[in-house]
Every structure is written in structure tokens, then in C-alpha cells.
Amino acid sequence: MEDVSAVTAPTEAQIDKSAGFHPLPAANLERVDSFGMNLHAMSYVWRPSTVAGIHQVFAKARATGRKVGLRGAGRSYGDASLNCEQICLDLTRMNRVLSWDPQSGIIEIEPGVTLRQLWQYCVGDGWWPPVVSGTMFVTMGGALGMNYHGKNNFQAGPIGNHVLDFDLVTPTGELLTCSREVNPDIFHAAIGGFGMLGCFTRIRIQMKHVESGHLSVYAFSTRNFAEIIREFEARMDRADYLVGWIDCFATGAMLGRGAVHEAKYLHIADDPNPQQSLRVENQELPDTILGLLPKSIVWRFLKPFTNNAGMRLVNWAKYWSSATIGNRKTVRQSHAGFAFLLDYVPNWKWVYKPHGFLQFQSFVPAETAEKCFTSQIEACHRAGIVPYLGVFKRHKKDSFLMTHGVNGYSFALDFAITARNRQRLHALTRELTDIALRAGGRFYFAKDSTLDPVSARAYLGEDTIREFARMKRRCDPDGMLHTELAKRLFAEDLLNT
């Protein structure tokens, strides 16, 4: 018999196989998706429920030479909590409320506590989270990782402004307590530090006192960017929340047309029964739409409209109703109803199946906003890719190192990804990025999936990146904390690659 089994000695160069590789258990291999459904990773996922468990995951990563990506509820649109083929440390099971004082409104929580848990826990005592994002299905660890903002950013700043202190477990096993007084540099870098410095394990937040479970919400329409900006500037001193919606299909004189919702907290005198309005049951979003349609199937009805013609119609109808029947109306709405409008339609994002969608959000100074956003919409029309949703907010500066905050406006654009537009969409987002950069704009890692290292440097500045890299070396000298976003934007600065 010919010797078919002879093994040739490997030549030394050119072999990629390495002997010291330690496999991780196949049982932990999972698919991990981005919220936009356009990116995913296969990762080895661990979900510890204690601080000791977190230490163990870091130890395992060290022993097997793996990187660790931190993940909350995965509500970032892009690759911020993805970590291909490495360890995903999912904090959702670390979700206990550690202490709560209804007198002072100070709450101490683990990082996996969701925003939903948080408001439901406190609202009955007359406290509401000082800053909430557009969905309640985020974890507070993830909220701090991105330093999320709400529709009250121009007043309240980002969530970081309301954090009293936190514990951060670093990959080296250190537990750092940070506040504005203790480790202030890490405090201001880890909040908004997109999971690069350590894992929040305990967070103390000052909640916001509310006298009623309702807000007074005033709605009106605006005809263009100049007008909406004028309205925001005039109202921001007295409004508690301001949010704008823009019909991105409109062109010419109507380019930038949209609607504004302005909300104010109610005083006890304006609410006949705050005891009742503050009950969780009376905050909850109803299960059906118009008392008829189960919410869970609504996305199926929207699906046929998720194309250019359909969305042009939906946007037009929304503008038309806000400019006519809904114009200059004041209504009372629960905090949850006002804040979490998007959660009203479960799985609304499924209308973007199968290719998913991306959000492009830029934050530009007030002076350049009108021109910048007008150019961005014009660029979309030129490219033939019109965003199906445009959301407009007012912001202010903050003191966090990697911040997306500006004294100005943000404009968030939702783009459907199709089999045919992928390349063109990529080119378009580059153009939108350049327009924003020229206007002095900034970007937000929670929404981003398209930025490149040069643009990230351009808005953050060398000094900021150097300072963040210094902090990274201090907390994570081996560059063990790693995500696809960090690799895309800061491979050289942060990841020892």
C-alpha cells in the first residue's frame, strides 16, 4: 500500500497555526446582533450575576488570551457592543437594585438594571430618571458607557451629569470607585468611554423629583429648519423637554419641515390625583393600538410601507396631521408615554428586515446647524436615498472626555439598507460625515457604524485621544477590553495593535 499518510514536516515560516491556542467552550458560542440588524458577531458569551463572576470572566480571558467586549442590552445601533469571535461579557443578569432612598431620590444599582426597571421602581415615590433615552430597554451600564442623552439634554445634560459615583472593575482585577472627587479623570472618561476602561458594577444616580405622573405636551408644526431652530431657541429656557421630527422627503421651500413636541413637568396643583398618575399601571403603554390592534403585530402593518413611496406617504401624512388637526394642541401624557414613544410599537425595527438599517446622527453647533442639516438632506436627495425618519434635538456641552455633546443641535437619520443601496449608502454617509465635520460637528458611538478613524480624530482632537489612551493604559494596560467599534476607530491608539 502506498504511504498516503506520510506527514511532511511543516516549514517554519508561513505557518499560521499556533500551538498555544486555548479553545473556549462551544456551549457559549452565540450570535450577537447590533440593534440595526446590519451587523452581527459570533461571540463566546458569559452572563455573570455577581462581581466575582465578572472577575472570573476577565481571568478566563487572560488565561486563554482573549479580548472581552462589554455588552448591556445591545441597543446601540452599530458595532459598539460587538466583539467578533472573542468573549462577550453580557451584564443583563446583574440587575439588582442595591439601595433606594425615596427621601433623597438616590438610587444605587447594578449595571444590568434597565431603564424600564429603574423608572418603574421609583415612579411611585415621585421620582423619574433625570435623563432617559428614546427606548426604555437599555441597561444603565450601557447608558453610562455611551453617556446617553434625552430630549432634555439642553437642560439636564447627559446621564453622566446625574451620576454621583460608580464602581469600575478593570480587566486587571482592580475595583475603582470613581466620582467627581475621587478619580475624577476616570469618572469623566469612563462615562462615555464605550466600555474601554472597565466594567461598571455599581452605579449611584440622583433621580429627578416629579410632582405628577403627567407632562403637559404642546405640539405644533414648523415649515423649515430656520423655523424649527427659531422655535427651539425661543423655548429652551422654559421647556423641560423638546424634540423635533423632520419629514426628510420634503424639498425646496419646505425642506426641513416637521413638528415639535414641547413638554413641561406638571406641578402638584395641576394634577388632581398625583397618587394615581404616578402609579406604574397608569404610566404603562397600552397593549393595543386604538384599543383594537395588538401592538405586537403592528410592525407587520407597517412593513408594506417600508419603501420610498410608502415612507414618503407616511411622512407626508404625519406632517399634514401635525400641521392641521394636531397643530398647536396641548395634551397630557404620562412620562413613559412621552419618553418611550418608540417602545409603543414592539419590534418596529423588523420593518427593516432582512437587511436592517442604520442611523446617522451628527451633533453640530447652533450657528452652523441650519446650513449643515439642509446640506445633509440635499445630499440624501442627490444620492436618491432618503431617510425614513429624521429626529431633531437641542443639546449642550458637557465635561466628559469622549463626549458627543455640543452647544447646538443633533439630527438623527434612519436609513433602510437594501440589497442594492449598500455601496451608495456608504458613500452617502461619508458625505454626510464630511458636511458635519465642516460644520464643527461631532458624532455618537451609540448610533455610529460608518465613521472612519480619520473623521473620529478630526472631531475628537489629538489631545483628547491621547488622554483617553493614557487612561486606557492605566485601567487596561493589556488592551483586553475590545469592541468592533474600538477596532474600527481607534485600533492603534487603544488596542495595542
Added chain:
Amino acid sequence: MPLPFKRCIVVGASSGMGEAIARQLCREGATVALVARRADELARLKGEIAAAGGKALVFPHDVRDYQAVEALFQQITAHMEGLDLMVYAAGVMPLIEPDEYSLDKDLLTVEVNCMGAVAWLNQAAQRFGREGAGTIVGISSVAGDRGRRGFPVYGASKSFLDAYLESLRNRIARTGASVVTVKPGPVDTPMTKDVAKKPLLISAETAADTILKAAAASKRVVYVPWKWRPIMAIIRAIPSFIFRKLNF
């Protein structure tokens, strides 16, 4: 249409169809992990691919080292940061005389063609099933369609592969992953250089091209070239009492 595969493993990449598949994937811009025993052959191929501007990685391995597969598979997927395509092209067909019954050759055939395939494709199927994406290509043969006189265990090993691949497909296709069973007729490779009868012979490059197109289109069973499908349908239809008198 460019191929939708960016990160690929080809087991049995050091010669024949596996090599041709690896080359074509690299030409199309994919990164390919080359797996086979002969490290020098793989290194040569990697060099040639690199010279043409492509990217390949070399992982010498004997598929009969089953226990090593899990770690190696993970090492490769970590290295490439994921996997889109898994090709199992390793195979042996030891020549045997009409009257030869060699347990050694038969065991080798079963080990490489069947057990090696199971060791590698189990890994891929588990991953792709969980991912809801990915493509498995298993190279079987027309020889698996009928028990012929020529190569009893080789033919049986390909029948095994057919049934195994079909099972994998039934397990994971519903998630979005695909499993492609490839059934070539004679292909001009080192495996067949001493085989006398080679009807409808095609080159390894032609075979690779057809195989990758079928993989991109998520075909279930593909005969290479396609003519073998009707031919084998007829051959399968021949009743056994006649078949055993024929000279296949």
C-alpha cells in the same frame, strides 16, 4: 456576481479541487484558511496566492486527528474573525485490485472521507446553525449513488457523506444556513491520475467554478458537470439484478 464569501476554510486545500477552490476564492478577495497534511504544499500555495495579491493562511493538520479539530476550528475562526464558507474537500481513494480487500486502505478511506468530514462539519454546522448564516460545502461523488464493483468502501464513504450532509441540511437550513452536497464525476486531479476510465473528464478549475457558483446560490445537491444528474438518475433506476451484471 461576486462571491458572497469573505472568510473561508478549505480542508483538503493542498491539491486538486480543494486547491482550485481556494485559489478562486482568494482571487475574488476572500481570506482562505488552507488545511491539509502537507505543510510545504500549503506554504507554496499561500505564497502563490499572496504573489497574486490574495490572502491565505496555513493550518497543517491531519483530519484523522479528530480531537484536535475543535481547537483548530476555533483558532481559525478567531484568526479570520468569523466564517462564511466551510469546504470539506479532503478525500482519499486508494487504488485497489478487483480482488483486493485491504482493511488498511478501507479504514483510511472511512477515516478521511467520513470521520474527518464529521469532525469538521459538525463544528461548522453548529456554528452556522446558531448564526443563521453560512455555507457548508461537502465534496461527495457520483460514486456514492450506487454500489459499484470498483471501489466498494470509497463509494460507501460517499453514500455516508450524502446522508450526513442531507441531515445537516435538514438540521440547519431552516435557520438560514446552507449545506451543499457536491457530486463530481471524474475530475483531472492527482487522485485520478492512475484511474483508467474517466468519462466526461473536467479540470479541477472548471469543477471549482461550478462548485462555488452552486455554493453562492445555496444549491442543495449539485452534479459536476450537470450532465451527471440525468446520467446518474438512469443508473440509479437500473434494477439490481441487471446492475450486477454490468461492468461499471
